Amino acid sequence: MQIPIYPIKLIYREKSAILIAMRLNRQQIERMAFKLVKGLLSEDMILTDDKEKMLTEIEMVITKELEKEDLLDDKVKDILKDKLSEIRNTNIDYYEMFKMVKSKLAEQEEIIL
Numbered sequence: 001m002q003i004p005i006y007p008i009k010l011i012y013r014e015k016s017a018i019l020i021a022m023r024l025n026r027q028q029i030e031r032m033a034f035k036l037v038k039g040l041l042s043e044d045m046i047l048t049d050d051k052e053k054m055l056t057e058i059e060m061v062i063t064k065e066l067e068k069e070d071l072l073d074d075k076v077k078d079i080l081k082d083k084l085s086e087i088r089n090t091n092i093d094y095y096e097m098f099k100m101v102k103s104k105l106a107e108q109e110e111i112i113l
Contacts (some may be wrong), residue, residue, distance in 0.1 A: 023066070033059045069113065076105060077098075080101065
């Protein structure tokens with residue numbers, strides 16, 4: 001993921017982000033965004049007049065990316081649900097199959113994991 005140089009202009013289709021069923025909670029996302037902005041500012045890699053706005057926008061980007069991965073996980077589960085008996089009959093490890101299918105779908109949908 002590339003971090004744009006301020007001014008950041010991000011466009012979102014939805015007005016709010018849903019944090020349900022993600023591996024990171026809101027506090028963890030906020031902490032991650034804070035550390036990212038703090039590090040980039042201290043290294044003079046970005047400039048900003050509004051640190052709070054930048055933090056909010058980076059939190060939104062992180063949230064959107066996690067939502068994409070959650071949707072991808074749901075697609076993989078649906079695909080594997082239809083093939084569950086086949087997977088059991090061939091003694092293939094479900095988790096390994098999950099990772100393979102997820103990786104392939106992520107590549108097709110251009111989602112960075």
